[in-house]
Amino acid sequence: MATVERLPVYLHALDRLRRAGIATISSAELAERSGVTSAKLRKDLSHLGSFGTRGVGYDVEFLHRSIADWLGVHEPLGVVIVGLGNLGHALATYRGFATGGFRVAGLIDVDPQVVGRSVSCGDTSLVVRPVDDLAEIAEYAQIGVIATPGSAAQDTCDRLVASGIKHILSFAPRFLSVPPGVEVRAIDVGVELQILAFRQRQSAVSPASTTSRPRHAAPVTGAVSA
Amino acid sequence: MATVERLPVYLHALDRLRRAGIATISSAELAERSGVTSAKLRKDLSHLGSFGTRGVGYDVEFLHRSIADWLGVHEPLGVVIVGLGNLGHALATYRGFATGGFRVAGLIDVDPQVVGRSVSCGDTSLVVRPVDDLAEIAEYAQIGVIATPGSAAQDTCDRLVASGIKHILSFAPRFLSVPPGVEVRAIDVGVELQILAFRQRQSAVSPASTTSRPRHAAPVTGAVSA
DNA sequence: GAGGTTTGTATCACCCGTTCACAAACGCCT
């Protein structure tokens, strides 16, 4: 469902509104802050229930809690990060884990130089452990994050799957083949840049294309997904 | 066009095939290595010409060059990276820039502690410069990358746009509003994780869902965008 | 209670992307 891919965006916007002390918001305004149309927003929300009050709008706190509950944010999911290079470090120290309903269950790296080091994850701090500990850590993790070089990505993926992980987020520039029942979401910075580059070169050749194709004139937000 | 979003994936797979010394490949095999179906691959390629020979397949070298030319990889585009935290560092040292047709034109940060530091980008090395130098650097850059905290994202985005940058890749967990004619691709790790988390919880509740919905049983690859 | 506002929903057409099926073209083998 395409709606599921947008709900986290709404949730994030609501979170900021909540912090800003705004108690009520209309579908039109929330939609604008999320990069969608108001009709789409209301249709998305209608799929999971009825949360607003007509004539007023949505209670920010209530809607936030409702979406969070529906997404299941209430009890955190364990995340194991494999590969503690620059990217892995950035992910480990990412503050969005706690607020988004996640908990870093473990850090893994192959490099003996890196294993044993302590990395601060949010409020706590974790020690990087060797690859052999993956199966053990995976007991407490439901999601695996691959931040290794591309050459190690498939192997890492196989190990994660063998450890029972069924949901993987990969940053490696490779297509990962997994058995049925396992879901992989891939974020490839190189691919994203090349898409942008193509658009850039296209608009450089025909700058008037934005007017000839009005549907692309509006800001486009690419999700990683799709 | 959705085809454009997949061409870089094909290009990458072809690049690895080329390095592996494989001279010819069929659409079926290349499709499998790219995570798509053969029909989709062939249709994608048909949009930009006819490259294969029937009964044989595609010449890896020729197809690689053709797609690269079509995407315009031949002359590198300048990329300016704003925000040199862990993520910014990871991006700056990313080796995919050179091979993907990019060139790091500059590094920007607000923190005086970070400004002036030298960061190795591929074969060369660059000095981090203050935000005020953005306009100057943007002369040589066509793409801007936002790797700042979310709180600084919109401001950074505005500065990039003011400097003439029209294509932006953002990693900040925020929806960025830009004027018409400017394209933003947003990669939000938190959103990706929440989508995965939802799927995880769903499959945990009804593990048989993979059989009841066979179209999701196969590995799914999410692009950041869509 | 009247009026204005906003949600929630139903319906419809449309467009894009995917999938299917098949003819055309090629190499190979005899």
Added chain:
DNA sequence: AGGCGTTTGTGAACGGGTGATACAAACCTC
């Protein structure tokens, strides 16, 4: 030279998502 198996390239059907529209129901204010 000609048939045969293989693979490309593509026209056509299919389906999901989107956007537009419309409108009734519900709420607040006055």
